[in-house]
Amino acid sequence: MKNKSSQTPFTLRPILVSLFNVNSFGHKLAASLAVMVILLSTLTTAGLGAPAADPEAPQEAQATFTAQRIESPKLFHWMNSHSMRVDSTTNHNAHIVYGGDNLYYARYTGTEWAVTVVDNNPGVGMYASLVLDANNRAHISYYDTRNGALKYAYYDGANWVIQTVDRPTAALTFTDGEGDGLEAVTDEREWGYTHPSTSADVTESGELGEPVTVEVPEEIVVSPVESVDPETLEALNAAETVAPSAVDQVPVTGVGKYSSIGLDAFNHASISYYDEVNGNLKYAHYTGTAWDVRIIDSTGDVGQYTSMVLDSSGNPSISYYDATNKDLRYVRWTGTAWDFEKGIDTTGDVGQFTSIILNSSKLPRISYYDITNGNLKFARFNGTAWSILTVDTAGDVGQFTSIAVDSSDVAYLSYFNKTNADLKYAKCTGTTCTISTVAATDILGMYTSIALTGSSPRISFYDSVEGKLKFAFPSGSGWTIQNVDLAADVGLFTSVEVDSSNNFHVSYFDDLHDDLKYAVYAGTWQVQTVDFTGEVGLYNSLALNSANQPRISYYDATYKRLKYAFWNGSAWTLQIVDPTAEVGTYSSLALDTAGNPRIVYYDDKSDDLKIALWTGTQWVIRRVDSEGVVGKYASLAVDTANNLHVSYFDETNHRLKYGKGAPDGSAWVFQTPDTILETGAYSSLALDGLNRPHIAYFADDGDNLKYAFFNGTGWAAQEVDTVGSVGWYASLDVDAAGSAPIV
Numbered sequence: 001m002k003n004k005s006s007q008t009p010f011t012l013r014p015i016l017v018s019l020f021n022v023n024s025f026g027h028k029l030a031a032s033l034a035v036m037v038i039l040l041s042t043l044t045t046a047g048l049g050a051p052a053a054d055p056e057a058p059q060e061a062q063a064t065f066t067a068q069r070i071e072s073p074k075l076f077h078w079m080n081s082h083s084m085r086v087d088s089t090t091n092h093n094a095h096i097v098y099g100g101d102n103l104y105y106a107r108y109t110g111t112e113w114a115v116t117v118v119d120n121n122p123g124v125g126m127y128a129s130l131v132l133d134a135n136n137r138a139h140i141s142y143y144d145t146r147n148g149a150l151k152y153a154y155y156d157g158a159n160w161v162i163q164t165v166d167r168p169t170a171a172l173t174f175t176d177g178e179g180d181g182l183e184a185v186t187d188e189r190e191w192g193y194t195h196p197s198t199s200a201d202v203t204e205s206g207e208l209g210e211p212v213t214v215e216v217p218e219e220i221v222v223s224p225v226e227s228v229d230p231e232t233l234e235a236l237n238a239a240e241t242v243a244p245s246a247v248d249q250v251p252v253t254g255v256g257k258y259s260s261i262g263l264d265a266f267n268h269a270s271i272s273y274y275d276e277v278n279g280n281l282k283y284a285h286y287t288g289t290a291w292d293v294r295i296i297d298s299t300g301d302v303g304q305y306t307s308m309v310l311d312s313s314g315n316p317s318i319s320y321y322d323a324t325n326k327d328l329r330y331v332r333w334t335g336t337a338w339d340f341e342k343g344i345d346t347t348g349d350v351g352q353f354t355s356i357i358l359n360s361s362k363l364p365r366i367s368y369y370d371i372t373n374g375n376l377k378f379a380r381f382n383g384t385a386w387s388i389l390t391v392d393t394a395g396d397v398g399q400f401t402s403i404a405v406d407s408s409d410v411a412y413l414s415y416f417n418k419t420n421a422d423l424k425y426a427k428c429t430g431t432t433c434t435i436s437t438v439a440a441t442d443i444l445g446m447y448t449s450i451a452l453t454g455s456s457p458r459i460s461f462y463d464s465v466e467g468k469l470k471f472a473f474p475s476g477s478g479w480t481i482q483n484v485d486l487a488a489d490v491g492l493f494t495s496v497e498v499d500s501s502n503n504f505h506v507s508y509f510d511d512l513h514d515d516l517k518y519a520v521y522a523g524t525w526q527v528q529t530v531d532f533t534g535e536v537g538l539y540n541s542l543a544l545n546s547a548n549q550p551r552i553s554y555y556d557a558t559y560k561r562l563k564y565a566f567w568n569g570s571a572w573t574l575q576i577v578d579p580t581a582e583v584g585t586y587s588s589l590a591l592d593t594a595g596n597p598r599i600v601y602y603d604d605k606s607d608d609l610k611i612a613l614w615t616g617t618q619w620v621i622r623r624v625d626s627e628g629v630v631g632k633y634a635s636l637a638v639d640t641a642n643n644l645h646v647s648y649f650d651e652t653n654h655r656l657k658y659g660k661g662a663p664d665g666s667a668w669v670f671q672t673p674d675t676i677l678e679t680g681a682y683s684s685l686a687l688d689g690l691n692r693p694h695i696a697y698f699a700d701d702g703d704n705l706k707y708a709f710f711n712g713t714g715w716a717a718q719e720v721d722t723v724g725s726v727g728w729y730a731s732l733d734v735d736a737a738g739s740a741p742i743v
Contacts, residue, residue: 099125
């Protein structure tokens, strides 16, 4: 969001939020996909002012927020190693469960993938695990992020029946946010959660602890949603009119992550899962009338990356990660007691991304990730002892692993090559493993799940660049890959304005289609595609003229140039502002008193800050600053005399910089508002009623949010927030009273 010089009271100004995850490759993960606008409804006058009464102790503004979705395409996140199964029909068709915004179920009909929405409650579907009964009907365990709860759904032949299995009993902390996959999958090795110590519910001898009482609501019967052909998915996601929907608070922690499901001979479900609130491994079994929920292991922080399989007698075997000791753990129910194996692999940090299966002799086989060495490992039990095989050591490999075994005890493993972002596959006979790459374009191989048709593997996985759930099977000497379903990534590089009628206008980048989009709210959200030629719309900035018509500056990534779009009342007109190659990132747009656009932007080729000014007939380009590497994170405002004000980052000197120029873009005078090094990224600038600049920005030296303002004689800078890593993507405005709230 880029702030403008508008003096509209802050109580009427919106805050636009773009939620997304960035993985360790620097690519956006198609995880949080909704464009959202958060509307500030009330604010006290105790916000930051100019000048502040006490710069060392800024007062905290209290506000009430509501949130609406503008566009909300599908979200896929954290499918597990048992999210795909093949049925017992002649064709052995595949079935896959997945979700994050809703719970989805896809099955292959023999000619196409049919997709059903099982649970359309917001924020459900992560950690989905699937098992098929004797009638090939789906039974699914999954996580409800809104309620921090474990849920279960099954198809009874006519309808989907949904139950809540377990929910937190202790008070939870909540966060304001969309709630659809808040966990950032940047590097799974960083996952860890320190819980207060709890008394063990399971003795070391394996004696079962007391059952946990869980209130289960009445079953919810949901009629099946009409299946969607994959070719129509993109069209469905492109709806142009979207009614607003409220977005409420979501729990930070809960119970039900990393779930794994199985069925006994009576089609009664058993589920292993992680209680994040208490750091326990839990197990739930449906007796036919109620859920029997028990704590299996509470010795430290245990239960992440759980995987479960039932034997022919319905007894569970569970592999999981001990985050306290950083070990792989295994437990099984003998029929009378829980039998723990704690020393399977204790070398280094091992045991994340576990996947377990039993061979024909009911002996467990476990694939898992060696975090310390970045290797894929395979543990086998022969009836008396465990043996460990390191399957793959080429690079950082082994995350998102899944295992299957055939009748000859040959193991088949799918997994992610983090070094090359590839999907890999290993076939292990005894201690000899044959390794191959299934897919190597884009970032492929996250959230893998493998199943067998005889001795032929089937693998589901996620393509995070294209935002697609995919399915692979051997074909000749290679692999055939199908698209199952499509997620979308919209709402990046957002910018927002409020018109004179208090309607909201938003510009943003649709990463799925690589388009610049614009939305206006007047009771409902109306969405338009502004520019779709190539990859366009990054670093966009929005302004409104006196007729409330939108103007947008943005970056054309295909041709690496700055562009400008304006609405004339009936159509969009597009212009190339600066045709020079490698210019136009970090653009910020403001209009002068006559409505003429002024755009500051970064010249990546010369490392300069530039400005483009529209004269009424043509664009005039000037260099604002060329001293070193300057111009990133620029924010522009135009005062009542049409003078130009810009804040930006001086990368050479590692400082925030400010410039004031004449209306024609000449006679620039520069100042350093904050002399502390490593400050000035993500700057946002606004002017008060005296045309004095106020700037919010990020201080990298302490990961803090800072604020600087010009008091008429000099600059005053202060820290606003120092708790955690704060201050990225800050947005500042100045209201009519001179207060400067920051979000």
